[in-house]
Amino acid sequence: MNDLEPVQRPERYLACRECDGLQRLPQLAPGQRARCPRCGARLARNPVGGLDRLFALNVTALLLLVLANAFPFMMMEMQGRLQSTTLIGASAALYQAGMGELAVAVLIATVVGPALIVVSMLYVLTGLRFGWRAPLLRTVLTWISHLVPWSMLDVFMLGVLVAFVKLEGMAEVVIGPALYAFLALILVSAASLSAFEPRLLWEKLAREKL
Amino acid sequence: MQRARDFGMTSCHTCELLLRVPSHRHTHCPRCGAKVHVRKRNSIGATWAFLLAAMLMYLPANLLPVMTTVYLGSGQPDTIMSGVIYLFINGEWPLALIVFVASILIPLLKMIALTYLLISVQRRSSFQHRQRARLYRITELVGRWSMVDIFVVALLVALVQVGSIASVYPGAGARAFAAVVILTMLAVMSFDPRLIWDEKKETGDRNG
Ligand SMILES: [Zn+2]
Ligand SMILES: [Zn+2]
Numbered sequence: 001m002n003d004l005e006p007v008q009r010p011e012r013y014l015a016c017r018e019c020d021g022l023q024r025l026p027q028l029a030p031g032q033r034a035r036c037p038r039c040g041a042r043l044a045r046n047p048v049g050g051l052d053r054l055f056a057l058n059v060t061a062l063l064l065l066v067l068a069n070a071f072p073f074m075m076m077e078m079q080g081r082l083q084s085t086t087l088i089g090a091s092a093a094l095y096q097a098g099m100g101e102l103a104v105a106v107l108i109a110t111v112v113g114p115a116l117i118v119v120s121m122l123y124v125l126t127g128l129r130f131g132w133r134a135p136l137l138r139t140v141l142t143w144i145s146h147l148v149p150w151s152m153l154d155v156f157m158l159g160v161l162v163a164f165v166k167l168e169g170m171a172e173v174v175i176g177p178a179l180y181a182f183l184a185l186i187l188v189s190a191a192s193l194s195a196f197e198p199r200l201l202w203e204k205l206a207r208e209k210l
Numbered sequence: 211m212q213r214a215r216d217f218g219m220t221s222c223h224t225c226e227l228l229l230r231v232p233s234h235r236h237t238h239c240p241r242c243g244a245k246v247h248v249r250k251r252n253s254i255g256a257t258w259a260f261l262l263a264a265m266l267m268y269l270p271a272n273l274l275p276v277m278t279t280v281y282l283g284s285g286q287p288d289t290i291m292s293g294v295i296y297l298f299i300n301g302e303w304p305l306a307l308i309v310f311v312a313s314i315l316i317p318l319l320k321m322i323a324l325t326y327l328l329i330s331v332q333r334r335s336s337f338q339h340r341q342r343a344r345l346y347r348i349t350e351l352v353g354r355w356s357m358v359d360i361f362v363v364a365l366l367v368a369l370v371q372v373g374s375i376a377s378v379y380p381g382a383g384a385r386a387f388a389a390v391v392i393l394t395m396l397a398v399m400s401f402d403p404r405l406i407w408d409e410k411k412e413t414g415d416r417n418g
Contacts, residue, residue, distance in 0.1 A: 006217050010228035015214035015221035018343060020404040022214040038211045039343040039407070076369045078376060085368040090361070093368035099380045105388050106364050109357060138243055142224050149395065152354050152361075159361025162309060165302050166293075166362070167369065170281075170376065202225035206241050 016041055047195040051129055051204075057192040058121045064188060065115055067181035074160065074179065078171040086178065087111050113151035114189065120144050121192065128201060133210055141205070145198060153186050213407065215248055222246050250402035254328060260397035261324050267389045268317065274383030277363045281376045289383060290314060290359055312355045313387075320356075320394050323349045324401065331405045339407055346403045353398060356391045360384060 006013045006022055014025045018041035026034040026044055033045035047054070072084035085093070087110050095103035124141045127134035134140075160179070167173045214220055220231045225242040236247045275287035288296070290313050297306035323345050330342060363384050370378040 006214075006219065006228070007230065010219065010230075013214075013228050014226065015219065015228060017221060017223070017226065018347070018403040019339075019407040020213040020215055020220075021211040021407070022217060022219070023211070039340060039403075041343070041347065041403075074365065074369065078370075078372045081372050083369050083371060085365065090364040090368045093371075094364050094380055097367055097380050099385060102360065102364075102380065102385055102388055105392065106360065110361075142242065142244065145224070149354060149399070152357055155355050155357050156361045158308070158312075158355070159358045159365060162297070162305060162358065162362045163365040163369070165297065165300075165305055166366065169300065171370075198224070199226040202227070202241055 014043065016043055044199065045194075045197050046200075047197055049195065051125060051201075054121070054192060054195045055125045055129060057188055057195060058118050058125065061118045061185060061188045061192060062122065064181050064185040065118055068178050068185050069111065071178040071181075072176040073182055074164070075174040075176055076167055076171045077174070084176060087182075108150055109152040110156050113147055114153055114185070117144060117147050117151055117189075118192075120147070121196070124201065127210060128204055128208070131208055131210065137205065137210060141198065141201060144196075148193065151189075153182070153189065157182070157186060213404075215408075220246055220248050223250075249404060249408075250400070253400055253402040253405065254332060256400040257324065257328055257397050260393050260400060261321060261328070264317075264390050264393035264397060265321055267386045267393065268321070271317075271383055271387035271390045272314070274386060275381035276359060276383040276387060277366060277381050278379045279366075279370070279376070280379070283374070287381060290387065293359065293362070309358065313359045316352050316356050317390050317394060320349050320353055320398075324394070324397055327401065327406070331408075334408065336409060342406050343403060346398075346401065346406065350398050353391070353395050356394075357388070360388050360391070 012025055013022055015022050016036040016039060019036060019039035021036055021038040028034060028044060028046035030046050031048040034043045035041065036043045069087050072086050075082060075084040090110065091103045091107040094106060120140045121144060123134060124137060126132060127137050164173055214228065218230055218232070219228055221228055222239040222242060222244055223246065224244040225239060227239055227241045229237060229239060229246055231237050231246055231248050233248050236245050239246050272290055275289055276293070277288050279286045279288065294306050294310045297309060327342060327346060330337065363380050366378040367380050370376050
């Protein structure tokens with residue numbers, strides 16, 4: 001590596017976000033990913049299908065999100081009384097029991113977080129795909145990465161499993177239709193996140209002067 | 211391998227554009243507009259603050275009941291551990307193991323790992339860089355799974371409301387437990403893993 005080249009041609013280089021190791025931007029075929037040779041962190045990836053696939057995944061996720069929230073996903077029958085809950089219902093129950101701050105945390109992790117991610121992705125992708133100079137495009141793209149760790153649908157799913165087993169002992173428990181939408185949503189969200197490479201979106205944003 | 215810092219450069223944390231940044235100062239990324247520092251600002255101090263707060267909450271999180279089940283008039287408080295034991299004695303040991311790992315082991319190991327990373331970075335240790343980098347990555351990856359017990363409480367509270375027969379109420383332990391999970395997640399986010407690789411010989415301020 002020439003000592004001046006990274007300074008003169010910074011667009012050809014990349015610093016690892018976990019160890020600051022300076023290296024040439026790897027040329028990746030679609031579907032390939034590169035790891036940092038020094039620390040092993042993920043350095044870059046080139047998702048298959050590009051923006052179109054990411055867009056399609058998020059449209060699907062939006063539909064599944066509506067379905068998962070519209071119907072109860074778990075029902076319980078005890079002494080002839082039927083009790084069911086939706087995603088929002090789980091937070092609402094905590095709120096009614098006087099645990100407002102806990103209700104907010106659960107609401108962010110299960111409803112607000114996942115919804116904001118999908119809506120923000122669609123907003124940014126619409127801007128990028130159709131060359132639409134959407135207001136706050138940069139802000140929205142920045143906050144997607146910050147939201148990701150707080151969206152916990154997969155963890156919630158494990159919670160559903162544990163709750164199911166605990167309730168089985170004392171009542172008749174039935175899985176509601178929303179649970180299937182919910183499972184599909186987890187898979188689609190995972191696919192969407194692995195197709196989301198912010199660096200490529202920022203490059204496109206700069207290239208098209210949006 | 212040389213660091214970007216050795217060239218007076220840094221990757222923008224938001225969009226990864228390689229930029230010239232004077233050390234000890236910051237610049238604004240021309241591509242995304244983010245404020246870019248050579249290292250996360252006050253990373254060590256902020257990580258310690260979140261970590262110590264999490265340690266403080268760890269005791270009430272495990273000692274106080276996370277929920278109380280009232281069944282035919284008599285209340286049964288449950289802590290995180292008694293929930294694990296319940297699953298275990300009912301023969302659901304794979305699930306008991308998962309909940310034990312997610313709720314008890316992960317928060318504890320996470321706090322130990324962060325303490326170790328912080329101390330090693332403050333001493334500018336050059337010991338096992340790659341292993342410490344991996345430790346940080348695992349800590350970042352598994353942390354959110356500890357929330358599982360909070361979700362179980364939320365679900366039971368929502369479903370078990372059969373008036374005088376059976377009702378479940380959330381307990382103060384749930385609040386403390388959620389605080390531990392959120393505080394350790396914030397601690398991990400505040401920590402700058404690039405500090406692990408900053409060598410002993412340099413004199414620069416690590417907090418950039
Ligand atoms: Zn690296
Ligand atoms: Zn930037």
